[in-house]
Amino acid sequence: DSGVTQTPKHLITATGQRVTLRCSPRSGDLSVYWYQQSLDQGLQFLIQYYNGEERAKGNILERFSAQQFPDLHSELNLSSLELGDSALYFCASSVGTSGGPGRSATQYFGPGTRLTVL
């Protein structure tokens, strides 16, 4: 158990709908990262939050948005869903430093949310 929790574990919805994925980081971790894993794109970084503020953006679609709340949990909102959005969405967290070498750089992953868009 990594200490990172994600809900729900599975989500099935229809095209055009909107869903919210939730993540709670490990105790003490200030950074939260969202990744998407799909068969055609592999594992792709979407977005990072650090202590409530957006820190870095990756290949995140405009239809997707995220936020990190004062209690450090994060939510990823996916709207106007398309079939191609079906994927495994991971949240990861790391020790609350801005960078630096050593194991503090390690990101621990949650169990993922498997999204199926029909």
Place this chain on the structure above:
Amino acid sequence: AQKITQTQPGMFVQEKEAVTLDCTYDTSDPSYGLFWYKQPSSGEMIFLIYQGSYDQQNATEGRYSLNFQKARKSANLVISASQLGDSAMYFCAMRLTRISNFGNEKLTFGTGTRLTIIP
């Protein structure tokens, strides 16, 4: 930009044998970290081992060791005495670690190697 290459899509290994999973990386930044993650069929991503670019010794974690060859830009994972439970996808990943890279800490992943342990 960083790049990770895993050239073995799949491997079959006899139980109790050692196995080496290949990983090469590319970056122009001297400060980085290399990671291996295991993804069993249940889907979760499990951290296995970390190697920093300035670490003098190869990292070891139980049955896992990382064969770090900086000049060749390779970071192969070695699993000793393989077990049936080692059957999974294995991903090599890297991130930059210099403080000035704040905001550029994303993990870049390879395409993975599917390891199957044969009894």
